[in-house]
Amino acid sequence: MLEYHRPASVEEAVGVLAGRPGSVVLAGGTDLVPAYRAGRQSVRGYVSLRGIPGVGELSVGADGLVIRPLSTHAAVASHPEVWARWPALAWACQSVGSVQVRNLGTVVGNICHASPAADTASALLTLGAVVEARSLQGTRDIPIAEFFLGSGRTVLQPGEMVSAIRVPPPAGLGGGAYVKISPRRAMDIAVVGAAVSLWLDENGRCLDCRVALASVAPVPLLTGAGAAVVGQQLALPHDGTWELVSGVHDIFAQAAQLATEAASPISDVRASADYRRAMIPVAVRRALWQALGRATPGEWVIREGVQA
């Protein structure tokens, strides 16, 4: 007989997870319920988080963004501060499934399910998020880059659950993007997803840039491609406007190339490895340009001969 638990606190929840091995956390259920219905899952019971006060809250402050276990994609994607400061995440959340799925599905559920295609995972990778795991033994912090082990596998131990994801504040003029390549505009899993977060100093030099990919490796993949962009002059400020400097096109192409080399896509029912490989540079370049645009709001000047 399938068990259903509804603890009133995180302590109680980890108590159930420890005491009833084989039980799993039930967040929005948008991964779990279809899997259960299709008979793809044998679990002892579900530990619903719905009874825990404040478990869906989203906090935004000087020290960053805190996503809690029941924070939905819709909640994240409807928060103006998230759009302003962590755009890669906002775009990723907005690209998940449909309105209904975003209203139920959670960011924590998305990373715990650990699909290589998880849209928010690549965005969180570019943002240097930290996953806070809780068990009867206490709390530990896991950098998200160390969180994924393989398709459907994470470093979470039996009895452990994610109690929060912390996203640090932006480190300068921030821009970000998530470009998802999929046949349909909604309700689709990424054939290739590219997340970019980049930060500029006031003079338009790149302080940091990170590029992560979805659906091209056994895990959501943080690439080293940002290295091609870090330290580069990407734009020049002129009293209130920005001028595009020449060479950005090549810098982005080089980053796209590095990202492609980092990937190991496979063929499946959604796309061939060949197509995926061809789409990585396209998605990365587009994400970089969008991110640059967002990092430098206001008017742009592009002089003749400078390739955009």
Add this chain to the structure above:
Amino acid sequence: MASTVERFGPQWVRQDLIDKVQGKALFTWDVKLPGMLHARVLRAMVPHALIKRIDVSKAAKAPGVEAVVTADDLPDPVLGVGVLASHKVRYAGDAVAAVAARTAEQAAAALALIEVEYEPLPAVFDPEEAMAPGAPLVGDTAAAAAQPEGETAGLSPNVAVFAGIEDGDIESAFAEADVIVEETYRTQMVHQAYIEPRIAVAQWHPGRGYEIWTSTQSVHAVRADVAIVLKEPQTRVIVHGPFPGGAFGGKTGSELEPIVCLLARKSGRPVRLANTREEEFLVGNPRHPSITYIRSALKKDGTILGRHVRMIMDTGAYPGGSAIGVAALLSTGPYRIGAVKVEGYSVLTNKSSCGSFRGPGGPQADFAVESHMDSCARALGMDPVAFRLKNAWVDGDRSPTGQVMQSVSVKECLEAAAKAIGWPSDPNAAAAGSTGTRRRGVGVAVGWWFTGTGASTVTVKLNDDGTVAVQTTGMELGSGSVYASLPAIVAKELNLHPSQVVVAHGDTSTGPYDVGSWGSRITYNLGGAARAAAVDLAGMLKDEAAKRLGVSPDGLAFGDQSVYVQADPQKRLGFRELARVMYRYSGPPVGRGSFVYPRPGYDRTRVRGDASGAFNDPAYFAQAVEVEVDMETGQVTLLRAVAAQDVGRAINPQGIEGQIEGGMVQAIGQALYEEMVWQGGKLVNPNFADYKLPTATDVPAVESIILEKPSTQGPYGVKGVGEPPTCPTLAAIANAVYQATGVRIYETPLTPERVFMAIRRQNSS
């Protein structure tokens, strides 16, 4: 957008709508009978095998199980071929056994206890391999193994159907050609994807026989099928048809009904059997995949000297509903062509059995011939619209089978669609709105489709309260053809408001015969029958009123639910009064009507095998689309979709727009997104996550243009409406992609990957 046509009658809220919107309409899914059991079917997981042994003894003893059936329970396994496999399974999905238990979970658990021992057989999945002599035989009887003769001599007995057309001297046509264009087109297997899966509930009454509630397009077809398979007289099979939750051709015959009847009889209890979505993908008789080799002999001036088509349809495990006969006639297009040769084959393979899907054969043939028409035009340096207009039929032209075409409107439809999309004066110039890596283009395609086949009968009776009831077994699939068109037609004849005409939907034991809701036939055939029945009733009412008013029936008219003297409108008899006196004294005010009409003639010497000889009262249509292609990803975005369709007479314009929009969207799905993917005899995407229907964000608003050129025989001139919108869309989109990119895509769906790879190949060559 509807063009302005003179309204046939008032717009009103049809009887079934509010119930449907509020979720109160009854579907078979809602049918619950006291003591009802729940059933599940055991399906083969192997594509081709002999059944050596089936042991159901453990399942029969499992908790909750009340009955288990296999082919042994059929009165005659030969009659049950395709219902329950007796000695051989032909595809991974074939039904092998079924269990009825107290709960669906118990039934599912019991399935796992059934032991089936298979002896695997070599399987064949590719229709061209299956056609070749020596291919593994999908059929399993001596007849199925007989070597073919005649047109298919030398091919494998897997060729289930041949359909050929020959008109004129094809060899000389190609010998005289200035330009020859030769191409190959392919379409994929797609599913109807209705919301309600197949479901049937059955009960066995020893006195009356089987009583069935089922989600179907035809209660009479189910009755006939079940009676044959279970060897019962038809009258001992009573079939009710609650509203079906969508069908699109997928529910034309019986599938689960004989199985659920066997279980009901064996268990002595009512039994409910519903498919899961996965099963529905396997047994839903999807659209035949096709391969079309098409070549044309052209003169420089744009004359089409000859066209040769060789078309192969993959029909899957059972011959099922063949689409090749219709496709053969469609495959050369509604054009004047000097000589025509068509060879069509429907071939068995070890996959799901294909059948009727809205416009069976239409999208396949139209994709090939209408893409090819663009290629021909471009090979000649002609504008694709002008090339079509030059060759399109007009009244009096003959089809390849010799039918004299009447009420032809290809040109009118094409001109309307081309104008609406803003057909460019130079179709080779880059389209407006193209920027950077995004290229825009427009494309057109035309088509034609038959209207109406099969018998319909309707009775129309005057009720005591002065309203009128239309009695029918016609199934309302959602288009409004039963619940909107029939009341509108009857109201027209009796000068009533349509809301004063109620639809009384009957089962096979109480309702008048109707062959089924398919073939774009309901408003035409059932509407014709309803009109005849209303005219019959009108005559009775006038005769009775004439007698009572002491006037001649000629001077009488209908209005305000009464019959009145036109010259003296005060002199009148109300319908209530007429009902009262006629039921008591002079005989029932019940009109009866069938729709009978002569079939169009054609030249039988030109037709081989199962090819359609003639199309009854065909409808013509054209579609135009504007696309934007992302050259870096291959993504095709539809910006605009226009459909111009000649409906003959628009009885229910709102319903027609619904059909055009829905049909075109369904075809957009086939053109861009959908495909049932088979790998090694296994369907790998039987779910809506990986079988991609277009979402609301993927399709533009469809702009409908309704044209009215009356048919020769339909009531008020109506032509068929429901199937045409699925036919030209694939080619219109592929043609627009060509105009945008200069790349011809020969295979559907035009997924981003397929388009991208084609662009890349073209760039590197």
